[in-house]
Amino acid sequence: MMKKQLIMEKALELFATQGFDATTVQQITDYCGISKGAFYLSFKSKDELIIAIIDHFMMRFTADIDHVVRSTNDNLLYEFYHATFRSFHEHFAFAKILMKEQSHSFNKDFFLKMRYYDTLINRTILMLIERLYGKSIEPIKYDLIFSIKGFMHTFSQLFLFSSSPQDLHLLSQSLVEKTNLLAKQVTIPFISKDLFEILKQPINEEITKEQLIGMVEEKLADIEEPIAKESLILLKQQLLDPTLSPAIVKGLLENIRNHPECKWISYLLRNYFEF
Template sequence: MQDKKKLILEAALRCFARKGFNATSIQEIVDELGMAKGSIYFYFKSKDDLLVSLIEYYGELLFMEMREQPGETILPPREKFIVQLERQYRFILKHLDFMKMLIKEPSTGLHPPIQEMIVRLRAKSQLWNVSHLAAIYGEPAAPYLADASALVSGMWSQYFEALLFEEQVFDERQLSRYILRRLDDLVNGLLRSGETPMLPPMDLAKLRNMAGLTEEIVTEELQLLAKLEGKIVATASERGEDVQRDLLDALALLKEIVEKPATGHRLLVKGMLALLKEHAADDLEETFNRLDGLIGGANA
């Protein structure tokens, strides 16, 4: 982003955080910057355009922090959730003005482009929740993913508001682990109860479209690997932590080979599949045979 445009966004953000969007004038923003009023219109058509750009800029920064970083692919799902939640907390702490502005300007009553931007960010957040929940709790929790996503968002928002309005600062590691343990309590309670979920299953294709993401191509190989991952996560208590980590590492490596195919991986694929098969349930024999044919044969 151009330096001048970024300076305007930062000045506007400070003004919106102090007074709110509706109460802030363009003149106040240029006074904050010390520039001529006409200069701002070279970069932004209107105050609404400025707000849309603000939400888009800082929203994308936030989701960049929440994306999987190099070296995190091999982390177990629980640890991956924790480190990404920690980064989200650090972002909020660093950009409190942006968060205050969002709280002051709810999506209701705003112009359509601004509403659309907020809906897009919400959809991205829901996708992030569901992907982590599915990886952590596996297939048994599938009927409750929408409910669990709503519950974890509610928990997180309360600590977020304590930070914003009561200026309570938390230890990021301690808070992330605490939230995950409470999420364990919630999901395990739902599974034990056998209750009918309150929310219907999420339409992931619709969410991806709302989030402005390109359609994800899910191959048969990735579907089979996802099935294996769900089984392995669901039966984690049956094996040691080191073995569980090895199995998740093997799955991550196989996913990488599927997504970025290259020759010469046949023996590696065979070894990873053998490791997974050794610790998997007997009813997955057909899944392993199919994967061996799809991946093992294709990487000869």
């Protein structure tokens, strides 16, 4: 296991029981069995470690639900909810501290980072709504974004406050019914397009082709699995000289999507190639 990954995993265990503020770098290094010097070779500060943990999990979550929305044709709304709560269940410790810390964190970097991912999730949910309902709910689609996010947040708390296992199938079915009822019955919109634009975190930088090539090269240096590695090589070539058919590019993206270290680059490439 890479040292940075070890530190993040061990720190997450401490954060889950003690919270961000109460956990010190000394406690983290003691728990990892490393020196402070080794810690600071990986992270400049505890805040940088926290942001790295947020990126690690939120990149995966954002990429996973985006893939579901873009690629699923049957039972799209069900698959969206099921993927959401399955991810929450799989990363329970992270989700628990995230929900706890968001309610009282005054760290500017933490706040801006979460708003950044919130904006990406809003985009994905808007795509979901437009795929599901088309122009028929144009006046209320921004309200529906906030309703769906409310379902995601509120029902996620069942995992925190209940010790019994949750039926993800039934939960997803129930939320599909609730969402469809809202889409059909709501007639008085509150969130306008202008208000939606004001509320979202602006994403000032679009990822350039050159930046993507650099990110692919970084992944190539770390990845050993042959299919993922070969797929990344071909995707890099496609960025440099786009000669492959869309079907082949989609297949290459699918090859890397499920690799735990490639979810984010897969998400970025999928958006770049407009799939």
